[in-house]
Amino acid sequence: xxxxxxxxxxxxxxxxxxxxxxxxxxxxxxxxxxxxxxxxxxxxxxxxxxxxxxxxxxxxxxxxxxxxxxxxxxxxxxxxxxxxxxxxxxxxxxxxxxxxxxxxxxxxxx
Amino acid sequence: xxxxxxxxxxxxxxxxxxxxxxxxxxxxxxxxxxxxxxxxxxxxxxxxxxxxxxxxxxxxxxxxxxxxxxxxxxxxxxxxxxxxxxxxxxxxxxxxxxxxxxxxxxxxxxxxxxxxxxxx
Numbered sequence: 001x002x003x004x005x006x007x008x009x010x011x012x013x014x015x016x017x018x019x020x021x022x023x024x025x026x027x028x029x030x031x032x033x034x035x036x037x038x039x040x041x042x043x044x045x046x047x048x049x050x051x052x053x054x055x056x057x058x059x060x061x062x063x064x065x066x067x068x069x070x071x072x073x074x075x076x077x078x079x080x081x082x083x084x085x086x087x088x089x090x091x092x093x094x095x096x097x098x099x100x101x102x103x104x105x106x107x108x109x110x
Numbered sequence: 111x112x113x114x115x116x117x118x119x120x121x122x123x124x125x126x127x128x129x130x131x132x133x134x135x136x137x138x139x140x141x142x143x144x145x146x147x148x149x150x151x152x153x154x155x156x157x158x159x160x161x162x163x164x165x166x167x168x169x170x171x172x173x174x175x176x177x178x179x180x181x182x183x184x185x186x187x188x189x190x191x192x193x194x195x196x197x198x199x200x201x202x203x204x205x206x207x208x209x210x211x212x213x214x215x216x217x218x219x220x221x222x223x224x225x226x227x228x229x230x
Contacts, residue, residue: 001173003156036216038157045206045223046157051216089157093215097162097170101149104156 004102011108017078020105022090030071034093037075085109112136114221128194132207140165145210146190150203197228
């Protein structure tokens with residue numbers, strides 16, 4: 001069970017859109033529509049943003065959206081705001097009641 | 111409002127056993143809707159799922175840690191616990207407990223995390 005692959009960092013200017021990819025295999029991301037995304041500020045616990053690939057958690061801005069194609073899931077943040085600067089992690093069901101996280105992506109708002 | 115709180119020693123010696131407890135308040139741990147999980151995060155690194163437990167006692171472990179991990183649940187105390195044996199410096203991390211919504215298949219409520227350092 002290997003960690004899902006995410007870019008180490010992405011950046012964007014306020015108002016722009018960015019996309020964070022999360023690449024797995026046919027045994028996890030590719031086999032199940034069970035990808036979730038988490039936002040984590042420094043020193044804080046992660047917060048659920050997206051679940052089941054495309055569904056937003058309660059209270060999450062509609063600027064956040066999820067998608068999936070094949071073995072790669074993606075998180076898109078539109079209308080970037082300074083408060084979006086954080087680390088983002090994807091997670092996928094990997095079969096046999098196991099779950100795997102991505103390595104994390106640091107989002108910088110320029 | 112549901113809250114999760116981790117507790118346990120912040121310092122563990124190499125080769126010994128790390129032991130943490132997560133106390134759930136604001137709701138019963140005996141719900142068929144949830145698993146209860148442990149996730150860790152080494153300093154400056156990413157999240158790693160350790161394992162999860164169902165209120166019935168059924169357990170699910172990360173294959174890479176399975177040989178060293180035990181997770182149990184105590185419904186009478188509304189708690190679940192983690193034991194990780196034969197620890198090394200590589201097990202130094204912030205350990206989080208979290209509620210895992212089975213329907214959404216997502217960790218929707220997290221504890222604040224507790225730092226555990228493995229050092230002699």
